[in-house]
Amino acid sequence: MATSLPDVSAKPRPVLAMEPELVPVFETAGAPFSVTGHVPWTELDAWLRRAPASTVVVVNPYAGIRGDRFPRVRDLLRGFPSVPVVAAMELRPEMVGDVALLLEWGVSEVVALGTESTPRALAARLRQAHVRPLKRALEAALSPYAGAEARQILLAAAEVAAEGGLAPELAARLGVTARTLTVRCARADLPAPRQVQTWLRVLLACKLLDDPARTVYGAAYASGYQTERSLRRAITTFLGVDSTTLRKAGAFGTAAAAFNAALRDARETARERRRV
CATH class of the missing domain: 1.10.10.60 (Homeodomain-like)
Structure with a gap:
């Protein structure tokens, strides 16, 4: 995994949190990240077509799933493979296979909610995901x-x-x-x-x-x-x-x-x- 370069003179970097509960969590990362939410999954494709290339999308893969594993995340990565996607979720030992699958699909970073929810850790993950x-x-x-x-x-x-x-x-x-x-x-x-x-x-x-x-x-x-x-x-x-x-x-x-x-x-x- 490549080491991220310093954020010298970085412009604001948009972060779209797909689940409302993730917005206050990732807002603690601070500048240069600008966190927004309230974009429904049904409108995500249209939103991303207007978004700058520096945008990062944060998802909880387990939120709202039905049937097949992570269909919304899979479709996002298939439609927009150039968009960095960060999966934020509580990690337990039985989820190892799910994490491997998400990374195989092209998720840029995985954040363990709770253990990695400090402002410094979140900022580091977002820096790593930037234009990944x-x-x-x-x-x-x-x-x-x-x-x-x-x-x-x-x-x-x-x-x-x-x-x-x-x-x-x-x-x-x-x-x-x-x-x-x-x-x-x-x-x-x-x-x-x-x-x-x-x-x-x-x-x-x-x-x-x-x-x-x-x-x-x-x-x-x-x-x-x-x-x-x-x-x-x-x-x-x-x-x-x-x-x-x-x-x-x-x-x-x-x-x-x-x-x-x-x-x-x-x-x-x-x-x-x-x-x-």
């Missing part, structure tokens, strides 16, 4: 040539992209100046910070486009593009395909391959520069 599906996919897709420093920068850039930030926010997230960030990117054989952040926004949008329940407009809105047309233009510019073709081929996988090619070009350029 994108970061998990990015770590899995990155070329093995990307070193530890490159990965740290790129994971921070993923968080910043989900919050609608640009290169200055990336520098703030890493606790360095813009000049130092440029030096760090060059040392890690990455493109310039502005290009890194632009690429991460494209990768974020493509991760969202892989959600079966999300529209192109919804992906554009959630990933910080001003219009659907802006996202379509970015996809064509960076990936050379239209959004319909991209979704059929697997949006994130296609974008990750192109990003690795861009990283390879940056690495070769840096090596040539060092030879001079």
